[in-house]
Amino acid sequence: MSVRVLEHPSVEEIRLEAVLHALADPARLEVVCFLARTEGEAACSEIDLAVSKSTGTHHYRVLREAGVINQVYQGTAKMNSLRKADLDALFPCLLDSVVSAAAKRPRRDQGSTSGAGRPRTHQGE
Amino acid sequence: MSVRVLEHPSVEEIRLEAVLHALADPARLEVVCFLARTEGEAACSEIDLAVSKSTGTHHYRVLREAGVINQVYQGTAKMNSLRKADLDALFPCLLDSVVSAAAKRPRRDQGSTSGAGRPRTHQGE
DNA sequence: GCCGTAGTACGATGGTCGTCGTAGTATGGT
DNA sequence: ACCATACTACGACGACCATCGTACTACGGC
Numbered sequence: 001m002s003v004r005v006l007e008h009p010s011v012e013e014i015r016l017e018a019v020l021h022a023l024a025d026p027a028r029l030e031v032v033c034f035l036a037r038t039e040g041e042a043a044c045s046e047i048d049l050a051v052s053k054s055t056g057t058h059h060y061r062v063l064r065e066a067g068v069i070n071q072v073y074q075g076t077a078k079m080n081s082l083r084k085a086d087l088d089a090l091f092p093c094l095l096d097s098v099v100s101a102a103a104k105r106p107r108r109d110q111g112s113t114s115g116a117g118r119p120r121t122h123q124g125e
Numbered sequence: 126m127s128v129r130v131l132e133h134p135s136v137e138e139i140r141l142e143a144v145l146h147a148l149a150d151p152a153r154l155e156v157v158c159f160l161a162r163t164e165g166e167a168a169c170s171e172i173d174l175a176v177s178k179s180t181g182t183h184h185y186r187v188l189r190e191a192g193v194i195n196q197v198y199q200g201t202a203k204m205n206s207l208r209k210a211d212l213d214a215l216f217p218c219l220l221d222s223v224v225s226a227a228a229k230r231p232r233r234d235q236g237s238t239s240g241a242g243r244p245r246t247h248q249g250e
Numbered sequence: 251g252c253c254g255t256a257g258t259a260c261g262a263t264g265g266t267c268g269t270c271g272t273a274g275t276a277t278g279g280t
Numbered sequence: 281a282c283c284a285t286a287c288t289a290c291g292a293c294g295a296c297c298a299t300c301g302t303a304c305t306a307c308g309g310c
Binding site for chain 1: 141142143145146148149150151154215216217218219221222223225226227230
Binding site: 003004025027051052053054055058059062074075077 | 269
């Protein structure tokens with residue numbers, strides 16, 4: 001009886017171009033910013049993305065395969081967290097500067113999306 | 126009698142995703158790293174890219190339209206420079222962290238390409 | 251004027267990418 | 281066992297992207 005295990009690139013396999021490519025998409029940047037604001041990890045279902053569920057699955061896979069996020073199953077849910085330590089070691093300041101740059105820009109969709117802007121705290125504890 | 130003028134996006138028009146997308150390509154990253162090492166500006170012909178001239182033109186256009194580089198004609202040559210001040214104002218630390226991350230990685234092609242790794246100084250003066 | 255050089259518009263090609271719906275799998279609760 | 285939930289593999293679609301060759305434009309030197 002095995003729990004589902006997901007493949008992640010090792011630190012040596014993480015490529016700068018793949019990371020930049022992963023971060024260059026609005027939906028994936030949204031996920032990364034959400035996780036940057038969240039202590040610990042967050043399930044996919046906690047993050048509202050303005051795309052279908054199957055597209056969301058695609059985007060999470062791109063982030064994982066680029067080495068930007070760590071994913072682990074807990075029951076049916078997939079818990080996500082940034083590989084901040086790895087990315088900061090490989091590319092110092094990159095993640096922080098991207099996240100803070102994304103946070104500063106004017107957001108047009110902030111009024112229309114619910115929940116994506118803020119991580120839920122103290123839920124299911 | 127007009128000199129050829131190139132369109133550049135204003136600071137307000139520069140988008141984080143477009144910048145990240147522009148930097149996510151190996152050839153374009155090569156150009157940006159070259160220009161980061163170069164004081165002042167460099168002509169396209171000074172930067173050896175491992176692609177054809179027409180593909181090179183395509184890549185320079187992507188960088189310019191993303192707002193990463195400034196381009197100006199001097200005779201038949203196009204002089205390129207990074208829009209460092211603009212990018213640092215918009216996305217503090219981003220350009221520096223990308224460039225230093227790119228500089229740190231092991232380069233497999235460094236032995237096979239000539240000149241791209243180092244800007245030529247005191248040539249044609 | 252011609253010539254050499256730098257760079258390009260155009261069109262084509264093949265691959266990549268983001269998108270989605272559908273039918274499916276895996277899990278935990280009952 | 282069933283059920284609800286989270287998530288996904290698959291295939292499809294249309295747009296985007298990187299690539300190149302060809303014929304071209306613009307420029308400065310002579």
